[in-house]
Amino acid sequence: MKVLAIVGARPNFMKVAPILKAIEVHNRSSENPSIEAVLVHTGQHYNAIMSDAFFSDLDMPQPDVFLGAGSGTHAAQTAEIMRRFEAVLLEQKPDIVMVVGDVNSTIACALVTSKIGSIGGKRQPRIAHVEAGLRSFDRSMPEEVNRVLTDHLSDFLFVTEDSGLRNLKAEGIPEERVFMVGNTMIDSLRAFQHQADQSTVLLRLGLQRGTEEAKSTSPYALLTLHRPANVDLADNFLEILEGLQALVQSHPIIFPAHPRTRKQIEHFGFAKYFQFLDKVQGDVRPGSIALTDPQGYLDFLCLMKHAYLVVTDSGGIQEETTCLGVPCVTVRENTERPVTIEQGTNVLAGVAREGIRSAIAQQLGRSAKHVVPPLWDGRASYRIVEVLAAQAKNDEPRAMASVLN
Numbered sequence: 272m273k274v275l276a277i278v279g280a281r282p283n284f285m286k287v288a289p290i291l292k293a294i295e296v297h298n299r300s301s302e303n304p305s306i307e308a309v310l311v312h313t314g315q316h317y318n319a320i321m322s323d324a325f326f327s328d329l330d331m332p333q334p335d336v337f338l339g340a341g342s343g344t345h346a347a348q349t350a351e352i353m354r355r356f357e358a359v360l361l362e363q364k365p366d367i368v369m370v371v372g373d374v375n376s377t378i379a380c381a382l383v384t385s386k387i388g389s390i391g392g393k394r395q396p397r398i399a400h401v402e403a404g405l406r407s408f409d410r411s412m413p414e415e416v417n418r419v420l421t422d423h424l425s426d427f428l429f430v431t432e433d434s435g436l437r438n439l440k441a442e443g444i445p446e447e448r449v450f451m452v453g454n455t456m457i458d459s460l461r462a463f464q465h466q467a468d469q470s471t472v473l474l475r476l477g478l479q480r481g482t483e484e485a486k487s488t489s490p491y492a493l494l495t496l497h498r499p500a501n502v503d504l505a506d507n508f509l510e511i512l513e514g515l516q517a518l519v520q521s522h523p524i525i526f527p528a529h530p531r532t533r534k535q536i537e538h539f540g541f542a543k544y545f546q547f548l549d550k551v552q553g554d555v556r557p558g559s560i561a562l563t564d565p566q567g568y569l570d571f572l573c574l575m576k577h578a579y580l581v582v583t584d585s586g587g588i589q590e591e592t593t594c595l596g597v598p599c600v601t602v603r604e605n606t607e608r609p610v611t612i613e614q615g616t617n618v619l620a621g622v623a624r625e626g627i628r629s630a631i632a633q634q635l636g637r638s639a640k641h642v643v644p645p646l647w648d649g650r651a652s653y654r655i656v657e658v659l660a661a662q663a664k665n666d667e668p669r670a671m672a673s674v675l676n
């Protein structure tokens with residue numbers, strides 16, 4: 272069986288790396304039907320800090336195929352990935368195309384696969400979607416459109432949390448395509464936590480670690496913002512900065528800024544709100560939002576683990592903080608990952624200053640109690656490979672229940 276594994280943007284790398292590892296382990300046993308993995312990088316994210324750093328941190332093989340699609344409007348970027356991926360698909364003739372998450376690369380490659388028909392006498396490749404079923408029910412988010420469409424094109428839907436099962440059922444996706452496997456991003460977190468502990472990033476920033484027992488001893492908060500709705504309009508961006516004012520008086524905030532956010536800060540003339548630590552070095556001033564370059568995987572895990580509080584508009588960080596037991600405030604009106612609120616450490620703040628202030632206040636008084644969701648145990652990738660291997664043997668997908676039992 273040949274699997275094309277697709278990565279494109281930063282949040283894809285830590286979801287695919289453990290699946291490649293699990294395939295390697297699977298292939299070591301001579302009893303198993305061998306699975307050939309071909310790694311395709313669309314180039315949606317392309318520079319050293321958004322892409323290359325993750326390959327070395329995650330000990331990931333270099334891509335077998337690099338499409339170099341790059342940035343652009345949604346239409347231009349998606350179309351460019353589609354155009355370049357079609358040629359690869361025709362040449363590689365895989366049995367399965369595996370896409371992850373909700374970025375433009377995800378829908379682009381799923382759509383090309385669904386339209387290709389049979390290739391050179393082989394039947395049309397099947398599509399596997401890792402992180403299926405998540406829904407924000409907000410179609411103004413490009414990611415929501417990508418999720419819904421990809422799920423409806425997929426033959427294997429690998430789900431991370433119960434809400435995903437409910438959503439797919441409600442949308443009429445046949446149950447035999449759906450597999451509750453857990454969270455491959457958490458596989459990476461668990462695999463690399465020890466290495467992240469060796470990171471020198473705190474030392475470089477003149478910061479100390481919080482203790483396991485008392486997060487309140489952590490001397491800093493951590494911020495990420497990159498959603499177009501939050502950073503592409505000056506008023507919205509300012510509203511969030513206002514909402515952070517009380518927090519920044521008590522704790523300096525470390526802010527690894529996404530390239531989109533960095534561009535907007537320059538464009539809006541917002542530099543005065545930040546202390547710039549471009550080299551990720553130097554002492555963070557009390558009372559400041561210290562802006563750094565985006566961090567590599569291990570340094571960012573370390574920053575998250577030892578933070579007093581994380582404020583974010585990212586999807587994956589809501590899950591990682593839940594796993595680490597670090598309080599998280601999500602600066603959005605909705606989340607496609609409700610388990611992080613129901614069982615984890617996350618609260619939704621909305622995007623208005625008052626909501627952000629009160630969510631932060633609520634989190635500062637919170638007890639550390641939280642539950643790590645079922646199957647976020649570091650083994651999700653192995654469950655996925657088990658399903659694919661069964662497919663290689665029988666040519667038939669197995670029902671969700673048989674994976675759970």
Ligand code: UD1
Nearest residue numbers: 280281282315316317318321342374375376413414530531
């Ligand atoms: C994408 C995903 C989003 C994900 C985010 C993580 C979609 C629709 N969105 O958003 O779900 O949370 O990645 O980062 O796929 N840029 C660089 N260097 C790079 C990559 C991008 O400077 O290596 C710049 C681009 O020029 C562009 C901006 O960052 O101005 C946005 O990049 P893009 O890939 O279009 O979307 P993201 O906002 O990163």
